[in-house]
Amino acid sequence: MKTLVSAQAKKLILASILAFAFADAAFAAVRTVTLSVPGMYCAVCPITVKKALVKVPGVSKAVVSFEKKEAVVTFDDAKTSVKALEDATFEAGYESTVKGEKTK
Numbered sequence: 001m002k003t004l005v006s007a008q009a010k011k012l013i014l015a016s017i018l019a020f021a022f023a024d025a026a027f028a029a030v031r032t033v034t035l036s037v038p039g040m041y042c043a044v045c046p047i048t049v050k051k052a053l054v055k056v057p058g059v060s061k062a063v064v065s066f067e068k069k070e071a072v073v074t075f076d077d078a079k080t081s082v083k084a085l086e087d088a089t090f091e092a093g094y095e096s097t098v099k100g101e102k103t104k
């Protein structure tokens with residue numbers, strides 16, 4: 001019984017170390033930027049823009065708002081860049097420029 005508890009404790013400690021390591025690695029490279037996408041003119045536009053953005057390797061999240069005419073994009077900057085995001089929306093037919101970056 002004693003060894004079982006200790007094995008579980010070890011597992012738990014190991015799991016927390018791993019969780020920290022992953023969180024740290026993600027923290028280092030993940031960025032969230034807001035792109036201004038003024039060319040969106042109807043409710044379908046944000047869907048097109050979102051599709052174009054999530055297709056970019058390294059993008060983990062894209063929230064596109066038609067009302068605000070902007071896209072909030074979370075990406076791994078080891079895999080992609082703001083320029084690549086702008087190019088992706090441009091290729092989909094929408095020009096975009098960086099409005100700001102969320103800093104932690």
Ligand SMILES: [Cu+2]
Nearest residue numbers: 041042044045
């Ligand atoms: Cu549209």
